[in-house]
Amino acid sequence: MSDSINIEYTKIAEIKGPLMIVDGITQASFDELVEIETPDGERRLGRVLEVGYGKAIVQVFEGTTGLAIVGTKAKFTGKTMQMPVSPEVLGRVFDGLGRPNDGLPEPIADKFLDVNGEPMNPEQREYPTSFIQTGVSVIDGMLTLVRGQKLPIFSGSGMPHNILAAQIARQASVVGTKEDFAVVFAAIGVQYSEAQYFKRSLEESGALRRSVLFLNLADDPAIERIITPRVALTVAEYLAFDLGMHVLAILTDMTNYSEALREISAAREEVPGRKGYPGYLYTDLANIYERAGRLKGKNGSVTQVPILSMPADDITHPIPDLTGYITEGQMVLGRDLFRKGIYPSVNVLMSLSRLMKDGIGEGKTRSDHSEVANQLYDAYSRSQEVRALAEIVGRAGLTGIDLKYLDTGDMFENNFLKQNLDESRSLEETLSRAWDILSALPESELTKIKDKHIKQYYRHQNQQQSNIGVAAAASSSSSNST
């Protein structure tokens, strides 16, 4: 794309934060990859952020420590940053910039792909509709994941988002083994132990040889994190659309990514948006999250599960907020449930899967699936309202039907939501557990379910109990009002 041939420049004008300003440039293009050599002979990579006559602003991925005005060399390579790809990348571990990190040599490349990717033409997208069974009741039943979806986990510090993501990766890869499945894992500024947990979990399930890992750990250069999700998704797209695999891409933790972006923005002295994050954070995140989906005429798919920790559990913080506007739903982990010891501690009311409606129903899962999910949401939501009310007026101040809902909430958390780390439930089992809970409510409460499904699935052995419930409601309200 550029006809400049590897000219080396030595005139460094300024070094600040992660940026280096090179002077006397005659040939440099926007977004170009720069190879930098420190006075000590160490090699680093950088990227052109801004270019004018005679001057280029270069972002140095490995940080500017050790760079000097005199003695630093910058070579403009004439190409954007590229990732070498081939089927050999499977089973390999790379660093945050896509260089081998497992002691093995660089895989022999079939081709080199621009890590920035290109926007998918919406006209060429295939709408995602195939159900992925994760074996986790709350996901399969109420937040159904479909192939090609981007569904993040919003977590908080200390909560088990990695365990949940690993469980999804393990269990989703088991079902439909006939089809090619691969996991791409990008660790973005996470602790060593978290990355190790994930790696071990893939190893134990035998999925490691179908996985590609990119590790930028907490002590690795922060600016490298700008590239980590991009190289990972470049590989994911290659596996999906060139090799036809169904790829699950897990990116953790996008908060660290956004902070690296903020660091660069601050160094460039840009006008900040909310909380100091740059105004283009939305567009930048979108360029990552939109690299999920399916394409017409191609077999594979890229399903993304980005993970981000909400600073101070605040869902209105710019990172979760903008993410939620881009992704197709979100799974929010709740601190209260986590404290109660419920795993997975998914707060279903705050969570959502936008593509669920197209992945479930007759022929895909079961015809009552969406109605059951809606009614469960409704029931759990009412149980939470009643729970809040009970804290003020006490159980005695509640009507009979409210008490029913109170119990439903507990049943939901203990019998539906809660499950073991290694427990994979079939969809039938998940829906059956859902009907157990709904059948504890009187039939007349199930206003979101069609009569034919109530006839088919409502457990009538509980009918008597529910009648008692209604009677209790009746007696308590009448006794109070008289």
Next chain:
Amino acid sequence: MVAKGRIIWVSGPAVKADGMSTVKMYETVEVGNSKLVGEVIRLTGDTAFIQVYESTSGLKPGESVTGTGQPLSVLLGPGIIGKIYDGIQRPLGEIAQKSGSYIGRGVHTDPVDMKKKYHFQPVVRKNDGVGSGSVLGYVEETPLLNHSIMVPPNFKNGTIVDVISEGDYDIEQVVVTLETSEGKIPLKMYHKWPVRKPRPYTERYDPTVPLITGQRVIDTYFPIAKGGTGAIPGGFGTGKTVTLHQIAKWADSKVVVYIGCGERGNEMTEVLVEFPHLIDPRSNRPLMERTVLVANTSNMPVAAREASIYTGVTLAEYYRDMGLDVVLVADSTSRWAEALREMSGRLEEMPAEEGYPSYLASRLAEFYERAGRVKALGSPNRTGSVTLVGAVSPSGADFTEPVTTHTIRFIKTFWALDTRLAYSRHYPSINWMNSYSGYLEDVSKWWKENVSSEWYDLRAYSYNLLQREDTLKEIVRLLGPESLPDEEKLILEVARMIKIGILQQNSFDKVDTYSSPEKQLKLVKLIVNYHKEAQKALKEGITLADIRTMPIIPSILKAKFEIPDEDIAKLDQLDKQMHEQFDKIVHSGVKLIV
């Protein structure tokens, strides 16, 4: 003279070029060796500041920049409907044929098929005098849409010296030759129009006809009029997009322009996949035959996002000028505002609130003022409308942020989406206490004449119950439900029925997705009657417990999806059954007391 300069600086979508002293503001230019499309947004000396509508990756100083002499314009003619365009009217389907699954750069294609033949029927004759906007003839663009070929708006009056006879022609064909004071002018089936300039009309009318969307909370409680403006702000997950899709699907307009501005790629795909299979309830034709999409998804170049709004509204005005009702939905205007902010930042302008430029409010006002119900230019007399509905995505669901607060100033219908309602899966999560419609009085006449004289009163009665419930809920929160007398508990109960049976509407259910005005009215009436009967029964000494466990209730609440529009008479039966059940309990209740 065409300007020819060279790039001196590149930063993201912003490019500076010198040697551009003859270029005009807002002129489109070709940037760099791969001829990327850009637009001049500031001039200083001979330096032009250009926003580039494509990715600038790899662009470098020294490459050339060439002016085109034209402002950013769209091509208006048959062939637009059914297409999906990017923000600057490049057809994405045709781009895919050239550059595959991903959007390539520097791809130039015609917005419509210039070779496709349409059957042209002239309605003018030689020696007829015509002026700007006059209809020259018709072609069938889709089976749903008869497309008027008009004299472009900026023309002097003239006399027709030549008309082509009826037949099949492509749109490059000169159909009429006009003799004006400026000489002979050939008119083809299409013309170009600059997107930032509103198309003129003769006269503006008051919007008095409701846009029927089939969405109960909209049509019954917070209606929007044809030619009106509405905004739908909400945090993520509150259902903005689903609501806009519903309006695009079911609104009783002739043309729908759907702008996906900085939103998800899959949402555009969904429209493309779904609309050809959805059947318009009024014409029994696929909805795609009246829909045009303008897609600039969040990962597409940010400058084209800014342009997409103008491209969309210009297309809408063009169909309005044919005397058609057009609905334009823009999802989301916040992303458009962010694009403004990004360019403003790169221009190093002094920022106003939250980094947005100080002209944000005036740009929003200009956009929403392009809505309206108007008498079109020229003959014959035609009345068309453009209804504008914009989604707003406030950061942190905070309605005090600049885009929401400024938008509210320029719109008349406000559908406030509520995160808490969405969490409890009350969809559409339009908060009935915070929303409003400025068209209520205007459209009540239409309801009275076309549906029922009771509409206004029934709406007011049921809305009053919702308002009372809102106050009572505060008491319940502090003291528990048992602290209320039976009459007030009944209000809570009936308000719950209104919420479940009317306000909540499942877009993904075959029956529930659309309710005709008649059905909406009957559902409201059913619940209002229930309340009146229940009040009477309470006075007769019947306990509330007996009233609220009546077997008819689940049937009332499920009527919205169990009774389709075709069986609307069943709603009357339900009403009758309800009265009977009340008679029964009152009767037996009286006995008990005796």
